[in-house]
Amino acid sequence: MSDTSRPRAVTTPVPPTPAAGYRPLVEAALPLLRDWLPRQRWFAGKGHPITTITPLAITLLPGPTGLARATGTLLHLLLRVEQRHSGGGAPVVDVYQLLLGAHPDGLPGLHGAAVPKDAVIGRITSGPHDGLVTYDAAYDPALTRRLLALLTAPQRLGPLRFLTLGARLPAAAPGRVSTAEQSNTSIIYDGGSAAEAAILKLFRRVSPGLNPDLELSLALGRAGSSRIPAPLAWFESELPDAADEAPATLGVLTHFLRDAEDGWELALRQIHLLDADPARVGNFAAESFLLGRATADVHLALARSLPVTVLRRAEVESMAETMALRLDAACLAVPALGKHREALRQIFRDLAAAARDGLRLRAQRVHGDLHLGQVLRSPRGWVLLDFEGEPAKSLEERRQPQPAVRDVAGILRSFDYAAAHARLADPAAAAAWSARNREAFCAGYAATGAEDPTLDPVLLRAFETDKAVYEVVYEARHRPDWVVIPLAACARLATTPLTPTAHSTWAAPGSTPPTSTRHTSTEA
Known part of the structure; x- marks a missing residue:
């Protein structure tokens, strides 16, 4: 896919910084990083030894004049990490982004904020930097404030390019890392008014090319969509090993919805009411209906803004x-x-047989990894977040058009996750909750005029099964205690006969049952 949608902006060069002088510090930290990196949730190569770590780029992010010792050193690193798998073959190579903090006075309580234990990389114990403590500076408010300041105006700093859409940003706000579980790191800057609050998503594992999280956010912003937090700024860099390819997106700054609630937490809170009153099985269904509408709104806006094809x-x-x-x-x-x-x-x-019988699918840009943890309920309605797609897939794969039902299947699986994770005393009540919300979501989706996902049960079941299989592997690698949830789903999908699904007649209180228009093409 070409990069014709890549945003353009004029940048102002910043005088070069003496980053080369910090290479000895980075090299002294490499043995510590070899042990620290595999323990991070966002590290993709768990279970395989690191053979080499090579700094591809070292950029000093400057701080206030005369306050270097008080605030410490902040280096932006792009690290080439090579690993060999037990099966042999070519080494696996990834590039990771790291904000490396270094301070002579040690931890904890650095700069008035406690740095989590997992963020401490270690203390250098030899050479000219003996005694210096290194750590992941994403957790240091005094240092991440420097990064926010760079995002307030288009400019260039060494290999880094900072670009903005011109919105007012809270340049002086301290940053705090979001506690939401994710494959990257998000830093919340919330020191001013609600209108100025922002959140910066740092991509930890990076590759050349426009990240779909930025690409789709910009496309939806241009389309005037109210279903996403407004994009504000971003930064990028060419990768030295891929100089002829498009720059890698390193981070995206968007508006922070301080009055919104995480969809996963909202669902869990509602589910726990079932233990006290099983009759409340439908208490979240109205929200699921509205979430279905919001998801379809995003799909329709993406289909208007970006290319659509037929499979x-x-x-x-x-x-x-x-x-x-x-x-x-x-x-x-x-x-x-x-x-x-x-x-x-x-x-x-069965899906392949449906294709032989004439099934043709519309494919478009989609979220790619949609679940209840990727949506927020604000007073103004549901919004969708994190359009990066499945982290395990390559950037090229994540930017390919796909059937919109992939996102629908992701939310349906998430209802099962929420019901299982809540560990209700009555398993039947949990199953009923999930079924009710699945139905409500699909009805809300169809209410916008988008294709009703229930009209093709073979297609929906295939995508839901594919998602559950992906979850089995993911949980086994990252959260072994959770693997029973997708394994149970696979058992259900494998043993429950497929029956034709009529168009859903579920409707939110006071609404009219929706009528859907089928968008699947039958052209040869």
Whole structure:
């Protein structure tokens, strides 16, 4: 996919900084980083030894004159990390972004804010930097304030380019890391008015090209969508190992909705009411209906703003085969999934058969990793966040058009996650909660005029199964205690007969049951 949608802006060069003088400090920290990196949630290569770490770029982010010792050193690093897998073959290479803080006075309580233990990389114990404490400076408000200041105006600092859409930013606000669980790091700047509050998402694992989180946010912003936090600024850099490719997006600054509530937390709070009163099974369904509408609004805006294509027979068959291959790999990685392998493979065969019978799918840009933790409920309605897509996929894969039902399946799986995670005393009540909210979400989605996801149960089931298989592998690697949730879903999908699903008649209180227009093409 070309980068014709890449935003352009004029930048003002900033005089070069003496970053080269800090290379000995970075090299002294490399042995500490070798031990520290694999412990981070955002590190992709868990379970495989690091063979080499190479600094690709070192940029000093300047602070106030005369306050260097008080506020410490802040270096922006791009690190090339090479790992060898036990199966042999070519080494796996990733590039990671790190804000490296260094301070001579040690921890804790650095700059008036406690730095979490996991953020401390370690103390250098030899050479000219003996005694210097290094740490992940994303957790240091005094240092992340420097990064925010650079985002207030278009400019260039060494290899880094900072670009802005011209909105007023809280340049003096201290930053705090969001506690939400995610594959990157988000820093909240909330020192001023609600209108000026902002959140910076730092991409930890980076690659050349426009990150879809920025690309889709800009497209939706141009379309006037109210279903996303407004994008404000971003920064990027060419990667020295990929000089002929597009710059890598390093971070995106958006408006911070301080009065919004995380969709996952809201759902869990509502589910816990079921233990006290099982009759309240539908108490979240009105919100699910509205979330369905919001999701469809985003899909329709993306379809108006970015290219849409049609997947014909060969492409749908190839998609089904790719899903089957992911299943095979998942069964090898998580043997407990193997007993359902044949039944789950049949679900993907059904999708391929539907393609042979004439199924053609519209494909467009979508969220790519939608779940209740990626949405916020504000007083003005639901908004969607984090359009980066599944972190395990390449940037090129995440920027490909896909059937919109992929996002629908993600939310449906998230309802199952919420019901299972709440550990209700009555499992039947949990299943009823999930089913009710699945129905409500699909009805809300169809109420906008978007295609009703329930009209093609073969398609929806294939995408839901593919998502559950992905979750099995993800949880086994990152949250083993949670793997039982997607394994239970795979068991349900493998053993429950597929029955035709009529158009949903669920409606929010006071509303009219929606009528949907089917968008699936039947052209040859």
